[in-house]
Amino acid sequence: MTNSNNKKKALGLGIKALLNNIDEELKATADSLPAASNKNTAAVVGGRIPMEQIEVNPKQPRHDFDEQALKELSESIALHDIIQPITVAKMANGKFRLISGERRFRASKMAGLKDIPAYIRTADDQELLELALLENLQRENLNAIEISLSYKRLMDECSLTQEQVADRMKKERSTVANYLRLLKLPPDIQKSVRDGLLSMGHARAIIGLENVEEQLYVYREAITKGLSVRQVEALVKNMVHEKKPLEKTENKxxxxxxxxxxxxxxxxxxxxxxxxxxxxxxxxxxxxxxxxxxxxxxxxxxxxxx
Known part of the structure; x- marks a missing residue:
């Protein structure tokens, strides 16, 4: 609520006041960023960076962007410029790689901006990945599958354990484990969670079935009949209960x-x-x-x- 009120006040002061407040916004962003894993990583506050010098992070965990929301944001940026800076990493070739703020970056390009306010960090490849993942997990409205993939990449590519991921994200280890379990679901079900057709609650209930074919059956029932999470849980419970007497013969x-x-x-x-x-x-x-x-x-x- 406070950021929204501040922006409204700033808009009332005109474009010049907005541009004059960029440095304060940069410092506020710097204070709220997660720390990199390497203590020797240098960080520096920057100003405006030419758009052509910024490249999108290929390890960006987010892939889904609402085109209509991007268009609306670009129209706002075209009128009022961009207030909240993006975060970039200074690369060895002198260019900058995006760590966070890809939605703002895309909308700014659509609005025709030539440069953009940015907070600059220096980081190696692993630190860049960890920063991007942590930043997006903390700031962006990722869906459950994107969060799951981000947790897995933190473990696989940054050599972190479930406990370390949970500690960095200030989550319970069981929460991280539940997200990771979603990645064992068939692709069709994962896509439905990604697209918002199924909630994480639905997916967690479905994963209670070990058999892929049964998972797909419950998934289809949930989609076609609009089942609630509780209804899916009840369906899974009934299927597990009915299956038990058959286990001895099925094992052959x-x-x-x-x-x-x-x-x-x-x-x-x-x-x-x-x-x-x-x-x-x-x-x-x-x-x-x-x-x-x-x-x-x-x-x-x-x-x-x-």
């Missing part, structure tokens, strides 16, 4: 060669249900496609064009 599945396993998995994905493929040494075999109710059978038949 014959292991398929990799090529046939891929065929089985592709068919499971296509029909969004469990498919069991059996092939004997003489080349003969069978395919069993499961369905959960009459509606599910009709859907499978439609997918078969029957």
């Amino acid at each position: 599945e014959v292991k398929l060669p990799p090529a046939y396993k891929r065929i089985q998995d592709n068919m499971s994905t296509h029909f969004s249900t469990k498919v069991s493929l059996e092939r004997k040494k003489n080349g003969k075999g069978s395919i069993m496609i499961e369905f959960y109710n009459d509606e599910d059978l009709e859907r499978i038949m439609e997918a078969m064009k029957i």
Whole structure:
């Protein structure tokens, strides 16, 4: 609320006052930035940087931008300039790489700005990645999958443990673990979480099922019927309960060669249900496609064009 009120006051003072306040904005931004992992990393407050000297960070964790929101922001920037500086890293070639503020940077380019206020840091590649991830996780409205991917990259590329990621983000370790579990879901489900069709609550309930085909079935039910998180949790609970008596017989599945396993998995994905493929040494075999109710059978038949 305070930043919003300050901006309104500044707008009332005219463009000159806005530009004169840039240095104060830069210092305020500097104070709020996360510390880099290397104590020797130098940081320096900068002024305005030519747009052509800034390159987008290829390790930027955010990929989804609302085009309409960008257009509205660019129109505002065209009228009033940009107030909150972006954050960049000074590169060895003399150019600058974006750490945070890609939305503001894109909107400024759309508005035709020739330069932009920026806070400048110096960092090596790993520090740059960690800064970008931490900055975006703290400041941007990332979706659950983007957060999950950012946590994983912090662990994989910055050699951090779950505990260290949790400590840096001021989160419980269980919270970080829950986000990372989302990355085990099939791509279709991850995309729906990314697109806002499913919430993290839906995804967490679905991941309670070990079988990919069952996960896809619940996902389809949730999307087509608009199920709430509690309804999805109840559906998963019922499926897990019904499955227990069958576990002894299901554990006797014959292991398929990799090529046939891929065929089985592709068919499971296509029909969004469990498919069991059996092939004997003489080349003969069978395919069993499961369905959960009459509606599910009709859907499978439609997918078969029957």
